[in-house]
Amino acid sequence: MSLYSERHGKRLPKISTYNISEDAYALLLNLCSRYRKNLTEKFPKENYDGFTGERYIDFDENTYDKDIHFRIPNLFRNEAGLIVPPQIMDNYDQFALLDLIEFYAKNIRDIDEDWNNQKYKNYRYVIVHNTARVFKTFQNEVNDLFTEIGLLYILTDKKIIERKIKDGVIADSIDNEISMVPEDGLRSLLEDAVALYRTPNNSARQDSVEKIWDAFERLKSYYKDLDKRRSVIKILEAMSHKNAKFYEMFDSEFTDLTRIGNKFRIRHHERNQQDITDPNYYDYLFSRCLSLVTLAIKYLEDDIQKGR
Template sequence: MNLYTERHGLRKPIERTSKISKEVYTLLLNACQKYYKNLTHIFKLQQHCSFVNQPYIEFNRSQFENRMVIKIPVIFRDDYGRIVAPQDNDVYDQYALIDLIEYVAENIKDISEGWNNDRYRNYWDIRCLNTTEVFDHYQNEINEIFQESGLLFTLTSEKIIERITENTPLSPAIETQVQQIAEYGTRELMKDAIALYKTPNPAARQDSVEKIWDALERLKTNYTNLDKRGSATKVVNDMSNGKDEFITIFDAEFRALTDIGNSFRIRHHETNKIDITDNRHYDYFFNRCLSLIALAIQYLK
């Protein structure tokens, strides 16, 4: 539901960001903790009620915390080793929190819980089910926090967190086209490039650009009955429908991208290559290369 100031345009637009603040970190961690009991099928604490001489199950928080020391070693913890939200000037790794969100998403299952007896309430029992309908509720809560805080992330139905990419030609339609590329090597390079581009951690930008440039170079050799120059010429001619004006444009773009790949630290890492220090420039290079490839693959035979 939009609030009054949102409905009437009285609120400033939410600043879009990839930085998880301490306040948002707390909200996201609370959302994870709310569903810890849905991990009981992994972290069971067997208890026994001597009064009624019956066993019951609780969520084993201690076992969970110990497991997370191995699974997510750098997530923020208090002095007692418990996963908590950072305070004041605490330094934290936001991507470790993303790991936790994904871990809960991957392992979440439905539970049925309640008192053993409505009258005497001797113990509270958790019964583990083999269904995952609860994931939809968890996904909605996480994504609502992402959306309301302006975070450029989303928890997908595949139970992974991807960054929301703005001002990009990348679309579901293009991803579908990539899946249909007949040549295995080009297809796999493109899939890897897109996955890295959508990864929340900015450190993956360089790898995504390197992969898509590798895909561009392999695309030029699509026609294995021709040498590289002949194959590249056929790719350009097919894209251009044989029209000279478009041949000139696309040939120049292939050459320009090849020069960029050779001049900047993209595919080669010698000391004389130009470093890319601004992630927005990586996004520009990726999207420019993607635009050409996305068009070219529609004409491949």
């Protein structure tokens, strides 16, 4: 929703961030709470009304709380053990909140609620349907809130949360390009690398760099009928269209990335390797390696199907 000051350029641009503040946490937790009864299929409770002598289904708060305690142990709770938003100076795990949102996304179902009797209103009951059209409403609300508060995350149609990449490292077409790679092993490594890079948890960024370097190393041996160096030469010749200056540029990049992979703690963990101390370096390294690999795969011949 665009407000007056936004439409007329009177508002400062939102600050985009991966950090979920206490206020943002509270808004997202409240959003989830509004959909709590949509989890009734997973947490049903059979109640009995002594006045009417009728049994009915409602949401089981107690079982829900216990399940979440074991399923998402790092979700913030107060001293009484209740799930609440953190306050300033509280230590909290913001990724546990993203886990909770994914849990809701994967388990919400369409429901109806009603009074047993419109006149006396003895109790309200829940009817659970075998559909999940409500997911789209939940998804839109979550993503709208992410946008409103400047959080660089998105709840996807796969019901998982991915981080939006600040500087456009991953093009929208990347999934389609990777799917066209003929060799199963290389394609699988690239898929894993991109999926890890999109994962919100910071530790996944390190894993994504390891995977993209694994893909780079496998790329160099793509042509099985050639040794590794000659396989690289064949790739370089295709990439450069046998233009000497472009060949030299791409060859230099292959050499540099190989040296980086050996010198820094990316794929190997020997004591003499340099640790990567700034998490922002992972973005740079991933972007650099991915750029070269995705360019190279455009020129790969379908040697798998040729039987080589």
